[in-house]
Amino acid sequence: MNVMVERSTVKILVLDDESFMLKLLNRILSNLGYGSITLCDSGRAALEKIANADADTVPNVILLDLNMPEMDGIEFVRHLVELHYPGSLILVSGEDERILQTTEKLVRAHKIPILGYLHKPVAPDALAAMLGKWGPPSASVPGTAKKVYSADELRAAIKGGALINYYQPKVAVADGEVIGVETLVRWRHPTDGIVFPDQFIGVAEASGLIDDLTQTVFTAAMIQAKAWQEASLLLRIAVNVSMDNLASINFLNFVAEAAAKEGIAPQHVVLEVTESRLMQDTRAPLEILTRLRLKRFRLSIDDFGTGHSSLAQLRDIPFDELKIDQGFVHRASMDETLRAIYDASLSLARQLNMEVVAEGVQDREDWDLLRRTGCDLAQGTFVSRPLLPEEIPGWIELWRERVQTELSPTEDVKE
Numbered sequence: 209m210n211v212m213v214e215r216s217t218v219k220i221l222v223l224d225d226e227s228f229m230l231k232l233l234n235r236i237l238s239n240l241g242y243g244s245i246t247l248c249d250s251g252r253a254a255l256e257k258i259a260n261a262d263a264d265t266v267p268n269v270i271l272l273d274l275n276m277p278e279m280d281g282i283e284f285v286r287h288l289v290e291l292h293y294p295g296s297l298i299l300v301s302g303e304d305e306r307i308l309q310t311t312e313k314l315v316r317a318h319k320i321p322i323l324g325y326l327h328k329p330v331a332p333d334a335l336a337a338m339l340g341k342w343g344p345p346s347a348s349v350p351g352t353a354k355k356v357y358s359a360d361e362l363r364a365a366i367k368g369g370a371l372i373n374y375y376q377p378k379v380a381v382a383d384g385e386v387i388g389v390e391t392l393v394r395w396r397h398p399t400d401g402i403v404f405p406d407q408f409i410g411v412a413e414a415s416g417l418i419d420d421l422t423q424t425v426f427t428a429a430m431i432q433a434k435a436w437q438e439a440s441l442l443l444r445i446a447v448n449v450s451m452d453n454l455a456s457i458n459f460l461n462f463v464a465e466a467a468a469k470e471g472i473a474p475q476h477v478v479l480e481v482t483e484s485r486l487m488q489d490t491r492a493p494l495e496i497l498t499r500l501r502l503k504r505f506r507l508s509i510d511d512f513g514t515g516h517s518s519l520a521q522l523r524d525i526p527f528d529e530l531k532i533d534q535g536f537v538h539r540a541s542m543d544e545t546l547r548a549i550y551d552a553s554l555s556l557a558r559q560l561n562m563e564v565v566a567e568g569v570q571d572r573e574d575w576d577l578l579r580r581t582g583c584d585l586a587q588g589t590f591v592s593r594p595l596l597p598e599e600i601p602g603w604i605e606l607w608r609e610r611v612q613t614e615l616s617p618t619e620d621v622k623e
């Protein structure tokens with residue numbers, strides 16, 4: 209860290225189910241000169257504090273115990289993501305190194321900054337060194353402090369046609385065939401330039417705008433699919449669907465009608481669903497997804513590996529496709545822990561007869577791993593960044609050349 213931070217101003221929340229640990233960490237932190245310490249003995253209590261905090265009171269760093277009886281550390285992290293927790297994390301656990309490493313990767317996949325992990329019993333020096341790495345977000349990396357948009361501004365953008373769709377190709381790993389594209393929405397903002405979905409999907413979900421947003425994105429995607437179809441480009445078109453969209457039966461009718469209106473067959477439409485938030489009532493989404501599937505729409509489970517309820521979902525919902533989260537794809541050939549999660553996801557999908565897509569394929573090493581392990585589809589910057597629709601035909605030509613020259617299967621040996 210290049211900026212000195214006054215220790216007494218750093219707000220720290222300690223979460224541990226053992227009151228002895230809480231007292232101990234409190235004493236260590238006080239001795240180190242940290243003045244603003246909150247102690248919580250359950251995930252629920254901590255989440256309540258964070259949900260009710262404002263920018264001035266929200267913790268900067270959470271010391272998180274992984275093993276807690278009611279809500280464990282991994283589940284707690286998923287809730288932090290829902291709450292858009294802006295701070296950092298330090299993991300504390302009596303578990304072995306491997307579990308800590310895996311958890312660290314899960315947390316990173318959720319894009320929450322993690323300062324590191326500590327073994328119990330916690331050594332004060334190690335804790336001080338780790339906390340020393342914390343700096344205010346705007347000071348540590350300029351330009352990364354993300355602007356928060358208001359619901360009103362977003363509503364106007366949806367109405368005013370400021371949301372535009374980009375499309376990222378998905379290709380078959382075996383022969384390079386272009387199978388389809390994933391629709392990724394962006395906001396063409398009058399003063400901030402291109403704004404990415406991470407900065408407004410959460411706002412849309414929290415303010416009841418997500419149905420409008422998804423319908424706008426989906427309608428535009430179907431119109432685009434029709435244009436491609438008329439140009440003899442048969443591409444599967446995927447659209448991201450929020451769990452919140454699956455609360456009402458209207459969504460089912462909307463999807464069916466919007467696709468039919470443009471003459472797009474359900475088999476060519478993929479609905480990508482992420483389970484990153486806890487569902488209060490899982491029955492409605494379950495019913496809607498099952499009925500979409502009966503109508504022959506393709507269902508995809510997105511960001512697989514980052515949420516631990518994914519397994520239950522696989523049991524209950526007839527998904528056609530599983531997307532391994534990019535956090536477990538890039539560099540998996542060089543990292544044992546990533547590789548273990550990648551392999552497990554792949555074999556699970558195989559056993560359930562699902563097509564597997566690896567996200568975040570960024571370099572040749574990633575691509576070669578997919579080849580060796582027999583992954584079905586690849587998506588990522590190694591293949592192509594998200595493109596504007598008019599860029600797609602030109603990209604397909606270049607890609608085909610690249611497959612012929614660089615990526616043709618000759619010396620491959622399957623593992």
Ligand code: C2E
Nearest residue numbers: 392393404405406409425448449450568569570588589590
């Ligand atoms: P996702 O569905 O998992 O989409 C993949 C994200 O990874 C996209 O980010 C894409 O640009 C990015 N990506 C692609 N290739 C690579 C790569 O090689 N390396 C890395 N590091 N990243 C890569 P994007 O467009 O910022 O979207 C973020 C998320 O926002 C999406 O994740 C999706 O969950 C959500 N999203 C996007 N469009 C919509 C939408 O229309 N509706 C809803 N509900 N969510 C959306």
Ligand code: MG
Nearest residue numbers: 390448480510
């Ligand atoms: Mg997706």
Ligand code: MG
Nearest residue numbers: 510511533567
């Ligand atoms: Mg994903």
